[in-house]
Amino acid sequence: MSRVGKKPIPVPSGVKIQIGDQLNVQGPKGKLTVPIPQGIRFEQNNGTLNVVRDSDEHAALHGLTRALASNAVVGVSTGFTRELDIVGIGFRVDIKGKVALFTLGYSHPIEFLLPEGVDMKVDKQTHIILTGYDKQVLGQVAANMRALRKPDPYKNKGVRYTGEVLRKKVGKTGASGKK
Known part of the structure; x- marks a missing residue:
């Protein structure tokens, strides 16, 4: 399992997240979108965002997608x-x-x-x-x-x-x- 991919992403207050065919993150600093590759999905529950992969075939994209999503959340909140x-x-x-x-x-x-x-x-x-x-x-x-x-x-x-x-x-x- 990817160590980076397993870490939950804390979502600060004031940051809105929409999960669709891509991840839309909006905060006080701006708005960013993160592409969601096939086999990777996001789950949002009480202040955290988790990245889940369907199978081990998508292991390489698991940590990458989590890092891109984390950078988007941190960027729109603090910069x-x-x-x-x-x-x-x-x-x-x-x-x-x-x-x-x-x-x-x-x-x-x-x-x-x-x-x-x-x-x-x-x-x-x-x-x-x-x-x-x-x-x-x-x-x-x-x-x-x-x-x-x-x-x-x-x-x-x-x-x-x-x-x-x-x-x-x-x-x-x-x-x-x-x-």
Whole structure:
């Protein structure tokens, strides 16, 4: 049995769940839908949501469906956050409405349009806090921002997740070793 799939999902007050051909989850932050694959069904009883599979053929989808449903419930009730840091001299970010302007050492500033449901706050022009209710969209936006200037292994400059550990490589030395 799947350990993840067996865990019940606590449903906080203020979150409405409709079970049909797909799972509709609505809360104070927004509304999400989770597809329900064949052989998997949901049971709702007194404040919890359980995921049940019909047979062992659907074992792989059991834990996945439960994790997606749990992320939807947590997202519409409390939301998710992702934090990024910008490291480098002259590297910074400004926000104007739904557009983030990155200055990352290129010849031009980069405009990044934030999708619907993702909010961004900037601290000291180098620390980005992304918040949203859809975990997948939020993670993709953070990955796209990081891809604008990945952390350089030689100088450790670029956009990185807060707390991301980087291995610094040793650069070339001046002596070539020849006589």
